[in-house]
Structure formats: structure tokens, C-alpha cells
Amino acid sequence: MPTITVNSEVAGNVWKLLVQPGERVAADQDLLIIESMKMEIPVSTPSAGVVQECLVAEGEAVGEDQPLLRLQVG
Amino acid sequence: MSWKPELDELARREAFAQAMGGADKVKRQHDAGRLTVRERLTRLVDAGSFHEVGALSGIGEYDAHGRVTQVTPANCVFGRAAIDGRPVVVVGDDFTVRGGSADASIAEKPLMAEDMAAEFRLPIVRVIEGSGGGGSVKTIETKGASNLPGGIGTTRGFWRMTANLAEVPVVGLGLGSVAGLGAARLASTHFSVMTKASAMFVAGPPVVARLGQALDKQALGGAEIQTRSGAVDLAVDTEDEAFAAARRFLSYLPSSVHGVAPVLPSDDDPQRADEMLMSAVPRDRRKVYKMRPIVEAVVDRGSFFEIGRNFGRSIIAGLARLQGLPVLLLASDPFHYGGAWGAETCQKVVRMVDLAETFHLPVVYLMDCPGFMIGLEAERSATIRHGVRAMAALNQTTVPWCTVIVRNAFGVAGAAHQPAGRFSLRYAWLSAYWGSLPLEGGIEAAYRADIEAAPDPKAKLAEIEERLNALRSPFRSAERFWVEEIIDPRRTRALLCDFARLAEPLRTPGPARFAMRP
Numbered sequence: 001m002p003t004i005t006v007n008s009e010v011a012g013n014v015w016k017l018l019v020q021p022g023e024r025v026a027a028d029q030d031l032l033i034i035e036s037m038k039m040e041i042p043v044s045t046p047s048a049g050v051v052q053e054c055l056v057a058e059g060e061a062v063g064e065d066q067p068l069l070r071l072q073v074g
Numbered sequence: 075m076s077w078k079p080e081l082d083e084l085a086r087r088e089a090f091a092q093a094m095g096g097a098d099k100v101k102r103q104h105d106a107g108r109l110t111v112r113e114r115l116t117r118l119v120d121a122g123s124f125h126e127v128g129a130l131s132g133i134g135e136y137d138a139h140g141r142v143t144q145v146t147p148a149n150c151v152f153g154r155a156a157i158d159g160r161p162v163v164v165v166g167d168d169f170t171v172r173g174g175s176a177d178a179s180i181a182e183k184p185l186m187a188e189d190m191a192a193e194f195r196l197p198i199v200r201v202i203e204g205s206g207g208g209g210s211v212k213t214i215e216t217k218g219a220s221n222l223p224g225g226i227g228t229t230r231g232f233w234r235m236t237a238n239l240a241e242v243p244v245v246g247l248g249l250g251s252v253a254g255l256g257a258a259r260l261a262s263t264h265f266s267v268m269t270k271a272s273a274m275f276v277a278g279p280p281v282v283a284r285l286g287q288a289l290d291k292q293a294l295g296g297a298e299i300q301t302r303s304g305a306v307d308l309a310v311d312t313e314d315e316a317f318a319a320a321r322r323f324l325s326y327l328p329s330s331v332h333g334v335a336p337v338l339p340s341d342d343d344p345q346r347a348d349e350m351l352m353s354a355v356p357r358d359r360r361k362v363y364k365m366r367p368i369v370e371a372v373v374d375r376g377s378f379f380e381i382g383r384n385f386g387r388s389i390i391a392g393l394a395r396l397q398g399l400p401v402l403l404l405a406s407d408p409f410h411y412g413g414a415w416g417a418e419t420c421q422k423v424v425r426m427v428d429l430a431e432t433f434h435l436p437v438v439y440l441m442d443c444p445g446f447m448i449g450l451e452a453e454r455s456a457t458i459r460h461g462v463r464a465m466a467a468l469n470q471t472t473v474p475w476c477t478v479i480v481r482n483a484f485g486v487a488g489a490a491h492q493p494a495g496r497f498s499l500r501y502a503w504l505s506a507y508w509g510s511l512p513l514e515g516g517i518e519a520a521y522r523a524d525i526e527a528a529p530d531p532k533a534k535l536a537e538i539e540e541r542l543n544a545l546r547s548p549f550r551s552a553e554r555f556w557v558e559e560i561i562d563p564r565r566t567r568a569l570l571c572d573f574a575r576l577a578e579p580l581r582t583p584g585p586a587r588f589a590m591r592p
Contacts, residue, residue, distance in 0.1 A: 009387070010411055011451065037444060038512070039412035040360045 012036030095170030119155035166201035195330035203250035240589035304385035344571035347564035386422030396574035402430035405440035420460035436577035445485035
């Protein structure tokens, strides 16, 4: 099963994690919300799969292209 | 006595050209998953339309009797052709002959292709692979002297590379590894495409390794790198998709700045009112929404052709049609910093607005901009310098504009939503709001003394916020005639089509007041 990493498109702070490791997610499902420029910007998964690992915690500052979650696709 | 012997020799020499770098080199090209230059040009243009110029050129070998035994063709193939029935110039590098480098090139060929495009006022498509006719270290030995870049007799190509941007549509397709002069020819275009298997760089991995950077081609200049950096506009999976993208891009443009873009028949109802538009923007101002479906809902169905999606992502940019009339479309993307303009976004705006001005395209801007990017990184990247440059580009345009304020219009960047000092059309959605500064954060700055002096600063802040919120309704601005119209968002398409009808006769052929830079 291939693994993909979901990266942040923007710099900001992790406002809410919406999924946990082990959770099954559907394609386009929101995984977490980044707060950036006072906006809540959801980050979604391009493919369905199972969350393997959350690489960031709520409140953590993230940069552009920083890996946020690892997903096992399928 | 007829000219049959010469006719036979002509056929023989034409066969040398068709053979390109030889069967082995052609096989190697195919084995690597790439087409030859002749296959590329054939697939790019209308069937049977390619008329080659200079097929006989190359380096000939002769026997003791002066009879030609072999000609290694020059590694530039060019000529005129048609795309969608409209004449164009196409020019391609033959990678099967010395990797497309200067050792086997005849510099006059690519230059003549550019001259032909300019003189006959035709779009030019460059199909680029290798060094694009640029020199290699080996050139010193083959020429017996070292070339001075920009030296005597070498500058006309560079001049044309710039001059044509102000004259005719220029498209670049990077297919394979593209380096040096090839990279410059790819980047110096109005629209550039690369396949995802291709790579582009100023200098390739072996040269970069001398800097201590051990990178393969993809890691150094693959599609992810080059489309994110803005050096290339679009990455596609196959060469056929690259050809299709070139054809589609040209379909929105005139053949040169001396004409206007063709208006195609449209069967999409100009009065089409998509119900989705009423709820497209969330009432909660912290929540973002998808702008691309809004774009699709208001332009002619399926007509939006996005350019540079991976670069300057706070702005979605591309070409679209309104009742068949081509327009440049700009739209904010709230998913990217709420639509705020950073340095890269400003660079994208400059390039797109210049494209519109060069080819007389009316501009439509679906705006949701909370301002320029703020913070240390924004300052480090000279956001304000790039920001005022974008404003200058916008203000220098003479093409008709129509702006729809979808949500935010704040600060100096908020002012950059239509050209200053002349009349444009403008509509505000019911969800629009604006100001010099967003209330969030702005109140603390403007009312600091009041808040600090209050016994309960938090309560004071909330009280001021409530007071100002009551005043910032767009209806109050309309009452003062600070904005012309507030509209039901479902009327947007009808109003934009109305704008297209008004703008169509205003398009004025001729060179722009300033030449576009790549």
C-alpha cells in the first residue's frame, strides 16, 4: 500500500486536527485546519486511505510545504 | 535533357533531413519515451499543414569526386503551419543531432523562425529540447575559438526573443531536458509548458554537482520545482497534452498585436444564473470557499483555461470566454492566505495583466483580497515593492476592466482591483465588505489609547468592534456612492456577458505602449 504525505500549502498555525492515526478517510475529506491570515484554511486529502501518522500538533506553527500527515492510500 | 538528376539529388538530400540524427539516435529518443522533433511538429499542427523551411541545411560530407555521401541535418527544424486553420510558425530542436546543441546548429535557422513570426505577424511555438541551440564546452573545440555571449553577430536572437513578446503570441514547450539557452527560450514566452518527465535548468546536474549539490534532473528542475517557481506555467503528463495546451492557449489570442482575438459562437445562455452562487461564500468570514467553481459558473461553460496554477496561488489566472469573447480572468483564491497578495502573486498579476494589455483582452477580476501579505517573510520578500509594481501594471492598462468584489477589499492591495484614473465596471456581491484595514487587528492599532485607558480593555475592544461592525455594511458605502452597485450574485454571468458585449468594440489593435517582459 503506497504512503503519501500531505503537505501544508500555506504558512500558519495548526488550529484543529480533525482526524486521528488509524482513522479511515475519504478522498477530499478535510484532515486539519490551518489558521493563516486570520482565516481557517482546511487541508484535505487527495486520496482515500488510513491516517498513519500526524506530524504536527494543534497550536504548532507550520511553514509552506511542511509535511502535516502521512496516509496509507487505498 | 531534363533536370531529373538534380531532382533526384533534392530527394536524396531531403531524405537526409527526414533521417535526422540516424536510426540509432531516433530509437534512443523513442526508447526514452520521447517523440522526435518531426513527430512533434506533425502532432502539434493541423494535419498536413507543415511547410518546412531550410530542410536541406546541415553539414555535408563528400567523396573524392565531390558527390555528397551524407548530410547531418542542422538540429533546428522550422517552418510555417496551421493550428485550428490559423497560420503559425513552429520551430523545434532536434535532440537526435548533438543533443540540440550549437555544435550542429545553424544559428540563422531559429532566428529566421522568429523573424518570420514577427514579419508575417504569426504566433510562434518553440518546441525545445536540450540546450536549444546554445553552445557546449565542446563548441570551443569545434569552432576553434571561444564564443563571447552577446558578442559580435550573436545578439539578434536575444533581441528577437524579447521583441517578439510585444508582437506575436509566443509559446514554449519543454520536452526532455532543457538547459542554458534552451531554458531561456522556454521561459521567454507568454505561455510555457513542460511534460512531467521533463526537466529545465540553467545548468544540469553534472555542472551543479561542482557546487556540491548532488541532485538528479527531476530534483533540480522537474515540473514540481519549475511550476512552483513560476518559471514554467503548466506541467502535463504527455507530449500530446503539451501540444493540445499550446493550441488551446493560442485559440484565445489574436495572431499578433495587430489584430484582435477571434470571437467564437457560444451556445451558453448569457442569462444562466447558477443558484449555487447565492451560498458560495460562507457567512462566517473566517471560513474559506472554493473560487474555481464560481469561475466555472460565470464564464462560458468549459471555457476557463488556467495558467500558472502552482505559482502565486492567491490569484487564479487564465483565459476564458464570455459569450465567445476571450477575456483574461483573475480571481482570488481564499485557500491561499485568504487571497492576500504576496510577492509571487504580485509577479503573477503583472505578467497576466501585461498579457491582457499586449493582446487587447478585456479583464475580469473576481476579487476577494484582504490585502498584501503581512509578517516577516512578507517583508523579506519585498512584498510591497512587488505590490506597487503590480498596481503600476494594472494602472498602465488601457483594456476594458470589470471587477466583481466577491468578499474582501482591504488596504492598498484592496485598491488594486481596477485601473486607477479611468472608468471601469464594478459590482459588489452581497457578501462584499471593505475598508482600509480589516477590523480584526485593525481596531487595536487605531484605538490603542482608548483601549489601554479603559478599565476593562477587552470589553472596550468588543464595544468598539460592535460599533464599527454596524457601520461597515456595504449598503452604507453604496448610500455614499463609494461603490456603484451591489448585486445578487446569481446575476454575475449576465452582467459579465453584458460587459463582454460592451468591451468587444473597444479592443484596439496595435502595439501596447510598453513591451511585455517575460
